[in-house]
Each structure stands twice: as structure tokens, then as C-alpha cells.
Amino acid sequence: MRRIDAAIVTLVTLVLLVGLGAVAWKTVERAEGVLVPALEKKADAVALSVASLATEAVGYGIPVPRFVGAEAVLRAALDEDTELAFATILAADGTVTAEARREDDIGFARRGEADIATVTRAIDGADGAVGAVAVGIPRAVEARVLRDLAIDISVLLLVAILVALELTAFAFALPSAARLRGITTRLSAARAGRFDVPPGASDPALAAMDRAVDARRARLAALRERAAGDGGAQKALETIDARHHLSERPAGAVNLAVVRAPVFLFFFAEEMTRPFLPTSIASLAGPVPGLSPEVVIALPIALFMAIVALSQPFLNGVTERAGRGRALRIGALVAALGYGWASSAGSLIDFTLARCVTAFGFATVFIAAQGFVVDRTAAGGRARGIGLFVSAIMAAMLCGPPIGGIIADRLGEATAFQVSAVMALVAALCAFVALPRTEGVTRTARGTVRFGDLPKLLARPAMALLLIGTAVPAKVLLIGLCMYLLPLELAKSFEPAVIGRVLMLYGLAMLVTVPLVSRLSDKQGLRVPFVVGGGVAAGASVLHLVLWPEPWGAALMVLQIGVAQGLSTTPQSALVGDLGRQAVPDLSEGALYGIFRLVERLGTVVGPLLVGFVWTMTSAMHAAFVTGGLVIFGALAFFVAAMASGDGALRLKSAGRTP
Amino acid sequence: MRLTRRATLAGLGAVALARPALAQTPFKIFQITYRGETDVERGFRAYFEQRDIPVTIIHRSAELDPANVPAILEEVRAEAPDLVYTWGTPVTLGTFGRADSVDPDKHITDRPGVFTMVSAPTRSGVVPSRASSTRNITGTSHVVPPEPQLRAMEAYRPFKKLGVLYTSTEPNARAIVEAVRAFQAPMGFELIERTFRLDGDGKPIIDGAADLVDEIADEGAGWLYYLPDTFLSSNIGSVAPQATARGLPGFSATERLQGDALISLVSRYFSLGQLTAYKAEQILVQGVAPASIPIETLQRFALIINMPLAKQLSLYPPLGMLSYADVLTAG
Numbered sequence: 001m002r003r004i005d006a007a008i009v010t011l012v013t014l015v016l017l018v019g020l021g022a023v024a025w026k027t028v029e030r031a032e033g034v035l036v037p038a039l040e041k042k043a044d045a046v047a048l049s050v051a052s053l054a055t056e057a058v059g060y061g062i063p064v065p066r067f068v069g070a071e072a073v074l075r076a077a078l079d080e081d082t083e084l085a086f087a088t089i090l091a092a093d094g095t096v097t098a099e100a101r102r103e104d105d106i107g108f109a110r111r112g113e114a115d116i117a118t119v120t121r122a123i124d125g126a127d128g129a130v131g132a133v134a135v136g137i138p139r140a141v142e143a144r145v146l147r148d149l150a151i152d153i154s155v156l157l158l159v160a161i162l163v164a165l166e167l168t169a170f171a172f173a174l175p176s177a178a179r180l181r182g183i184t185t186r187l188s189a190a191r192a193g194r195f196d197v198p199p200g201a202s203d204p205a206l207a208a209m210d211r212a213v214d215a216r217r218a219r220l221a222a223l224r225e226r227a228a229g230d231g232g233a234q235k236a237l238e239t240i241d242a243r244h245h246l247s248e249r250p251a252g253a254v255n256l257a258v259v260r261a262p263v264f265l266f267f268f269a270e271e272m273t274r275p276f277l278p279t280s281i282a283s284l285a286g287p288v289p290g291l292s293p294e295v296v297i298a299l300p301i302a303l304f305m306a307i308v309a310l311s312q313p314f315l316n317g318v319t320e321r322a323g324r325g326r327a328l329r330i331g332a333l334v335a336a337l338g339y340g341w342a343s344s345a346g347s348l349i350d351f352t353l354a355r356c357v358t359a360f361g362f363a364t365v366f367i368a369a370q371g372f373v374v375d376r377t378a379a380g381g382r383a384r385g386i387g388l389f390v391s392a393i394m395a396a397m398l399c400g401p402p403i404g405g406i407i408a409d410r411l412g413e414a415t416a417f418q419v420s421a422v423m424a425l426v427a428a429l430c431a432f433v434a435l436p437r438t439e440g441v442t443r444t445a446r447g448t449v450r451f452g453d454l455p456k457l458l459a460r461p462a463m464a465l466l467l468i469g470t471a472v473p474a475k476v477l478l479i480g481l482c483m484y485l486l487p488l489e490l491a492k493s494f495e496p497a498v499i500g501r502v503l504m505l506y507g508l509a510m511l512v513t514v515p516l517v518s519r520l521s522d523k524q525g526l527r528v529p530f531v532v533g534g535g536v537a538a539g540a541s542v543l544h545l546v547l548w549p550e551p552w553g554a555a556l557m558v559l560q561i562g563v564a565q566g567l568s569t570t571p572q573s574a575l576v577g578d579l580g581r582q583a584v585p586d587l588s589e590g591a592l593y594g595i596f597r598l599v600e601r602l603g604t605v606v607g608p609l610l611v612g613f614v615w616t617m618t619s620a621m622h623a624a625f626v627t628g629g630l631v632i633f634g635a636l637a638f639f640v641a642a643m644a645s646g647d648g649a650l651r652l653k654s655a656g657r658t659p
Numbered sequence: 660m661r662l663t664r665r666a667t668l669a670g671l672g673a674v675a676l677a678r679p680a681l682a683q684t685p686f687k688i689f690q691i692t693y694r695g696e697t698d699v700e701r702g703f704r705a706y707f708e709q710r711d712i713p714v715t716i717i718h719r720s721a722e723l724d725p726a727n728v729p730a731i732l733e734e735v736r737a738e739a740p741d742l743v744y745t746w747g748t749p750v751t752l753g754t755f756g757r758a759d760s761v762d763p764d765k766h767i768t769d770r771p772g773v774f775t776m777v778s779a780p781t782r783s784g785v786v787p788s789r790a791s792s793t794r795n796i797t798g799t800s801h802v803v804p805p806e807p808q809l810r811a812m813e814a815y816r817p818f819k820k821l822g823v824l825y826t827s828t829e830p831n832a833r834a835i836v837e838a839v840r841a842f843q844a845p846m847g848f849e850l851i852e853r854t855f856r857l858d859g860d861g862k863p864i865i866d867g868a869a870d871l872v873d874e875i876a877d878e879g880a881g882w883l884y885y886l887p888d889t890f891l892s893s894n895i896g897s898v899a900p901q902a903t904a905r906g907l908p909g910f911s912a913t914e915r916l917q918g919d920a921l922i923s924l925v926s927r928y929f930s931l932g933q934l935t936a937y938k939a940e941q942i943l944v945q946g947v948a949p950a951s952i953p954i955e956t957l958q959r960f961a962l963i964i965n966m967p968l969a970k971q972l973s974l975y976p977p978l979g980m981l982s983y984a985d986v987l988t989a990g
Binding site: 053054056057060061062066067068069070072073076 | 966970975976977978979980981982986988
């Protein structure tokens with residue numbers, strides 16, 4: 001990154017951190033003054049309602065110590081308001097005649113009296129109070145409510161900064177910013193006495209400057225010609241050239257950052273639905289004959305994934321012909337339509353159709369954006385280009401779930417879908433501003449997917465197990481376990497915001513791990529160990545579910561899956577390139593990866609259905625362990641096949657690229 | 660006795676569709692009751708007043724004897740009313756006849772009719788099914804089904820044994836006992852049954868009733884169930900005090916016995932009258948054929964707690980029940 005960019009990004013980050021941090025701190029501080037009395041008010045309302053019933057009973061001549069079924073009334077009050085620790089009825093002499101305590105929570109009832117705030121209301125007889133109703137709220141609840149708020153705000157802060165950085169990067173890529181950067185690079189080069197500035201400035205003034213440099217360059221070349229044979233003159237010319245870097249001319253790079261912001265915003269929209277999508281489906285799902293409720297919930301998710309997977313080969317050609325930028329905009333608009341529809345869907349059929357619409361839009365955006373990068377990068381820069389694209393998706397996986405969870409929590413799931421629709425529209429708008437309106441189709445040598453090649457690829461055990469033993473189970477684990485089973489299970493005791501925070505850990509882990517590993521695994525030729533190790537670690541992560549109380553078990557599991565898949569994903573796709581080229585040498589790289597992505601995506605389709613099926617047959621915990629076991633088994637099977645094959649690509653350093 | 664009434668009456672206003680056109684001669688309705696005017700008739704009349712539908716009501720009572728009905732029917736034929744209203748099973752059967760043996764010479768067939776307070780319209784033969792009478796009448800029933808009754812008893816005081824004392828010659832009572840028997844296994848209780856003794860003519864007699872109550876108490880019943888049994892209702896004074904003396908709480912399914920039972924789950928007579936009036940309105944104002952109006956009961960019941968008796972028995976109601984029950988208090 002250039003210095004000025006770095007300076008601006010640092011400045012933006014600092015301004016945001018200080019500004020938003022101050023607002024957040026003030027908010028939490030204010031909230032304490034509002035939330036705590038509100039909690040006590042709620043407790044008071046409960047006490048008052050029980051006391052008025054008790055007063056009525058006393059009015060009928062029932063003495064307080066003779067109340068029947070008072071525990072049930074108190075228990076019902078506690079069940080209605082889960083924040084209360086206890087409710088008691090006291091006789092006039094202060095003895096407790098009936099009480100209900102919450103025993104299921106972490107030591108609520110066992111805490112000392114000092115940790116519990118008590119609200120009391122009198123039971124009135126004909127001649128004054130004959131008893132009282134006392135209701136207790138643990139101070140821990142007050143602390144917890146404030147802590148939850150602080151966490152929500154911190155997540156918002158983090159996401160706001162990430163979004164701001166994305167948009168800043170986006171702004172840098174826009175033409176006006178490109179001009180500004182052209183000036184600064186030329187100025188800083190000039191200040192250092194250098195002339196090795198990349199060409200391609202569209203601004204007339206800059207172009208004039210470049211032409212002047214070109215003239216000097218031509219003059220230098222001419223002088224060199226004339227100085228042929230004159231050693232001293234040649235040496236002097238070399239010195240000038242070396243000092244001013246006159247004849248070095250770096251190749252102009254296509255700016256791919258413009259596609260990053262639309263991709264980020266668009267995936268953000270979809271990732272927002274993660275924490276509550278399964279429960280949304282569950283709330284609409286009625287009984288379907290012959291299918292368990294778990295499988296019914298899995299179906300719309302699997303259908304979405306199937307549309308995305310199966311439309312990819314076809315969409316590549318379509319988006320290329322239509323123009324990637326235009327396809328991306330249309331795809332985002334279609335997806336926005338789907339979100340809008342989903343927000344108002346009243347039946348499962350309605351909702352599923354809405355999701356299908358979004359799936360088409362989603363697949364279009366994905367393929368168009370990927371194609372945009374591939375079209376504009378030569379083989380050498382492609383890994384970096386795809387890396388840019390993938391890291392935008394990972395950033396969205398980090399930002400989307402917690403925000404979606406918070407919105408669903410505080411404003412409802414319908415609103416969250418509407419916000420997704422707006423995000424998709426903004427993504428379309430970004431694409432409209434930044435991506436070319438019309439583009440000359442620059443056909444690259446990107447083969448189409450030929451399914452006829454699949455048997456040839458799978459004929460090699462190592463290749464077959466790489467695809468079916470590691471790539472597919474990885475997606476089964478991600479979509480089936482993390483995006484389907486986990487949100488449903490956690491929703492039984494946690495709110496969407498918590499689920500969103502759990503799921504964001506996947507994006508966080510990937511975002512940190514992938515860049516670290518891609519260099520390491522490339523340099524040291526450790527691809528097989530990374531793929532196998534990552535698989536085993538990902539599969540073993542389900543153990544966290546039994547080791548820790550929820551939601552920590554789920555959080556650690558998701559985090560470990562993120563790290564493990566971050567370890568294996570880049571080496572895995574590099575191995576696909578290595579093995580594929582050997583298996584079917586005439587297969588183009590594009591076609592090879594097309595097949596790989598397609599097979600891999602089948603895992604996203606199978607994932608929810610498989611997990612749902614095992615869940616129906618056994619239990620959620622069993623389903624998690626079966627999935628984990630499958631991932632470990634697949635990784636080990638691949639390891640055995642890789643060792644047995646004696647294939648050089650599986651051991652040695654390889655020059656393979658990692659699209 | 661004073662009744663603290665909290666529960667609101669079933670929202671009958673909601674079912675009324677269109678306000679009728681007025682300025683017409685009042686509808687003439689001929690009411691035949693079993694034992695004089697009750698809250699049912701008051702609810703019936705109130706409904707028409709509320710809806711501004713002018714009606715002229717002629718009221719006659721059978722004075723507790725169905726044998727008086729034929730004479731009243733002579734009067735009905737002379738008056739030629741727009742609608743005939745009957746109260747209770749005996750009067751209804753006397754007026755309209757059994758569905759399978761209607762005699763146009765004896766029964767009213769040329770005038771539309773509404774009946775009320777018929778506890779078992781199908782079993783007693785008034786109509787072939789609750790969906791339709793298939794003839795010129797429709798009506799309402801006041802009986803609360805057994806299950807909510809048993810649940811109400813269970814909610815107040817869980818029981819393993821339930822006593823019932825009824826009249827073996829009353830088909831209605833027998834039918835209800837049979838229905839309750841079916842709930843023994845699913846709800847996990849045992850029914851202790853006793854029937855009133857019969858004299859030489861097969862008529863029930865009250866002698867020995869106290870002994871029967873003692874037997875039920877001795878077998879460990881948690882409740883004594885007062886059925887809508889005509890003989891029992893008339894002789895409750897010889898049954899309820901003995902039960903109370905033995906610490907056995909009574910449960911009633913009719914409003915009439917709310918002062919004798921510890922709790923009653925009843926259809927409010929007033930509300931039932933309103934529901935019956937609604938059916939009458941459909942016939943008179945909207946011109947709907949009675950055969951196409953189903954026979955119905957109220958959907959909401961009132962739980963009545965007899966607080967003086969609760970004190971006497973030392974069986975106070977569960978606190979939570981006070982938030983939905985009506986409470987009878989002394990005073």
C-alpha cells in the first residue's frame with residue numbers, strides 16, 4: 001500500500017475508533033441509568049400483580065398462611081420473566097409462606113442477599129398489611145444486561161470500522177482517487193529523483209507529464225546508441241539511468257479493488273441471515289408427511305445451495321456475454337428482490353421461493369465478480385486477485401452474522417431481511433458506480449466445465465479423496481453443522497445476537513489464518529500435511545460441544561473450524577491444480593477449478609440434508625459427532641491415498657498456483 | 660349470597676351481523692318455561708332490547724309439570740305467534756315432540772321454534788343431530804361437557820376417587836355418568852357410583868340419601884359430583900349438607916346448585932338466553948330456516964367458587980384460580 005493510502009486508512013481508523021468508541025462508551029454509561037430502573041420496575045410490576053391477587057384472597061377471608069397453590073402463582077411469575085431470581089409471599093410476621101426460586105441458572109438463588117435487589121409489595125387486609133410479596137432480581141442480571149449491550153456495541157464498532165475500511169479502499173479505487181494517486185506517486189517519485197512511474201494515467205495533465213518523461217527516456221535511448229563504443233559515456237549514462245530509474249517501467253496493474261466493495265456488501269447481506277435463517281424456516285414450517293421437521297428445515301437451505309452450485313457452470317458464460325459488471329448489478333438486484341420477498345413471506349413455500357430468487361442473484365454475483373477478477377488478471381496475478389475477492393467474502397462472514405443477529409434480536413427477522421435487501425441494493429449501486437458500464441469481452445483461456453472429465457479425475461484415488469474426502473466434508477461441516485444445526489440448537493436458549501457472534505468467529509479465524517498459511521504452505525511444500533491436519537482439527541472441533549457449556553462450546557467449535565479450514569483451504573485448492581494437471585493434462589485450469597468448485601459445493605447441498613437426517617434418526621449431538629467423524633475419516637483416507645500414490649506433487653514443493 | 664362477577668359474558672355481539680330494519684309490528688314470541696322465568700329468559704329479552712328489535716313476549720309456565728303443556732299449546736294455536744320458545748327437555752318434547760314421532764295434531768309444527776336448556780338434545784330425541792333438526796326448530800343446550808368439569812375439579816383439588824349420586828331412572832343422568840366413566844383411565848381416577856333408591860312404582864325416593872353420601876365418603880371420594888339430575892336438584896337439601904358434614908366437597912355443572920356445591924362450572928343462564936335469542940333473530944329477522952341453524956352450547960363457561968362453603972370445609976381455592984373464577988361470598 002502506498003504511503004498516502006496507509007496514512008489515510010490509519011487516519012480513518014483512528015477517527016472512527018475515537019468517535020465511535022466515545023459514542024459507545026457514553027451509550028453504555030447512559031444505559032446503566034435507564035436499564036437498571038427498568039429492571040426494578042419489571043420486578044415491581046410482578047410483585048404488584050401477585051400482591052393484588054393475594055389481597056383479593058385475603059378479602060375473601062383466606063388467611064395468608066392458608067393460601068393454596070401460591071407456589072404455582074409465583075412459579076408462573078418467574079417463568080414469565082426469566083430475569084427474576086425469586087418470588088416469595090411473607091406473612092405479617094415476616095415468615096415465608098410460599099416461595100419460588102430459579103434453580104436452573106448459574107447460582108442465582110445461591111448468591112448472597114447482597115447480590116440480589118428485592119422489591120416488596122404489601123398484601124392488604126381490612127386493617128392494614130397482613131403480609132407481603134417480595135420479588136428479587138440478581139444484580140448479576142443487571143450486569144449481564146449491560147454486558148450484553150456492551151458486547152453488541154463492540155461488535156457494531158468492529159464491523160463499522162471494517163465496513164469503513166472497505167469503503168475507503170473502494171473510494172481509493174474510483175477514478176477521481178486514481179487521479180489523485182497518480183499525482184502523489186509522480187510527486188513522490190519526482191521528489192526521490194526517480195522516473196519509474198507506472199503508466200496509464202487518464203488525466204490529460206498527468207498524461208502530458210508521462211509524455212515528457214517518455215521523451216527523456218527516448219533521449220536516453222538515443223544517447224546510448226550514440227555512445228556505443230564510448231565506455232566512459234556509456235558508464236555515465238548508466239549512472240544517470242540507475243540514479244533516476246529512467247528506463248525501468250513497471251507494468252500498469254488493473255485495479256481490482258473496485259470489485260471488492262460490492263462483493264463485500266453483497267456477501268454481508270447474505271451472511272446477515274445466518275444466525276436466524278434456520279429458525280425463520282422452522283417458524284414457518286408445518287408438518288410435511290414423510291419428512292421429519294429437521295429435514296423440512298434443511299430443505300430450503302439445501303435448495304439454495306443447490307441452485308448456487310448447479311447454476312455456476314452455466315452462469316460463467318452468461319455473465320461473460322452480458323458483461324461482468326452488468327451481471328453483478330443485475331444479480332444483486334435480483335437477490336435484493338428475494339430478500340424483500342422473504343421478509344414478507346407468510347408460508348414455507350413463499351419463503352422457499354423467495355430464497356430461490358436470492359440464490360440465483362447470489363450465484364450471479366459470485367460468478368460475475370470472480371469472472372471480473374479472472375478476466376483482468378494474467379495467470380501470475382490471479383492468485384492475488386482471487387485472494388482479494390476471497391478476503392472480501394471472509395470479511396463479510398465476519399461482519400454479517402453478528403449484525404444480522406443484533407438486528408433480528410432488536411427489530412425482528414423481517415426487518416433483518418429488509419436490511420439485507422437494502423445492503424444488496426447498495427452493493428448494486430457500488431457496482432454501478434465503479435464497475436465498467438460496457439466492457440469489451442476479453443475472452444480469456446478459461447475452459448468451460450466438462451463433466452466428462454470428472455471420471456478421469458476421480459480415477460486417481462488421491463484426487464478422488466481430495467475432492468470427496470476433504471473438500472466435500474469441509475462444506476458439510478460448515479453449512480450442515482455451523483449454518484444449520486448450530487443456529488437451531490443455540491436458538492433454544494440464546495438470542496440471534498449471540499448466535500451471530502458465535503458464527504462471526506469463522507470469518508474472523510479464516511481472515512487471519514488464510515493469508516498466513518498461503519505463504520507458508522507454498523514455500524515449504526507442506527500441502528498434504530496442511531490439508532490432512534486441517535481436516536482432522538476441523539472434525540475434532542465437535543468435541544468442544546461436550547467439553548464446555550453453551551454457547552462457549554459452540555463458539556470454540558466454530559473458531560477451531562475456522563482456523564482448521566483456514567489451514568487447509570489454500571493448500572487444498574493448490575493440490576487440486578497439481579493433481580488435476582497430472583490426471584488430465586489437456587484440461588484447462590479454468591475447467592479443472594470449475595469441476596472442483598462444483599464438487600465442493602455439492603457438500604453445501606448435502607450438508608444440511610445429511611445432518612438433518614442423522615439428527616432425525618438420533619440427536620443433534622450425535623449428528624454433530626457423525627459430521628465431525630466424517631471429516632476426520634475423509635482427511636485420513638486422503639492421507640493414506642496420498643502416501644500410497646507416491647506422487648511427486650503430494651510431497652515435493654510445487655509451483656502450483658492457488659486460484 | 661352475593662356473587663362477585665368478574666368473567667365477562669361470551670361476546671355475543673360479535674356474531675350479530677346486520678342491524679335489522681325497524682318500524683315494523685313487533686314479533687310475537689310465545690315462551691313456555693318449566694318453572695317460571697329464569698335468567699335465560701332475561702338474557703333472551705335483553706338481547707332483543709340491545710338490538711332494538713321489537714318483540715312481544717307471551718310467557719307461560721308448565722309449573723314443574725309437563726302434563727300442563729297440552730293446555731298451553733291450545734293457547735299457542737290461538738295466538739298464532741311468530742316463534743315458539745321452550746325451556747327444558749320435558750317442555751320441549753311436549754311442545755315439538757320427539758324428532759322420530761311428531762304428531763301435527765299434538766305438537767307445534769307450523770310455527771318455527773327455538774328450545775333452550777335441553778341438556779342432551781340428541782339423546783333425548785329432540786333432534787337427530789346437533790348440525791340440524793331437519794325440521795322447523797333449532798335451539799341451545801346448557802350442558803358443560805364432562806372433560807372441562809373434571810379438569811376444574813382437578814385444578815381445585817386433585818383427586819383419585821370421584822363420587823356420583825344420581826337417579827337411575829333419568830336417562831340424562833345415566834348418559835352423563837357413562838360419559839364420565841370413559842375418563843377414568845385417561846385421567847387416572849376411579850368413579851364411585853350410587854343411585855337414589857326407588858319405591859315400588861320405580862320412582863326415586865330421598866330416603867337413605869344421607870347413607871349413600873356416607874358410603875361415598877367412606878370409600879374415600881375426593882369430590883361429589885352433582886349431575887344435572889332433576890330429582891337431585893329438587894332434593895339437594897338432603898344431600899349437600901351431609902356431604903359437607905363429611906368434609907366432602909360438591910361439584911356442580913348447573914347454575915342452580917352453585918350455592919350447594921363448592922365449585923360449579925356452568926353455562927351462564929343469561930348468556931345462554933342471549934345465544935338463544937341470536938338464533939331466534941336469525942329466524943325472525945333474517946328469515947333463515949331453523950333446520951339450517953345448528954344446535955349449540957356456549958363456548959365459554961363460568962367457574963363459580965362458593966367461598967362460605969370453602970371456609971366451612973377448610974378447602975381454600977388455589978390462589979391462581981381467583982384470577983379467573985367468580986366468587987360467591989356470604990353477605
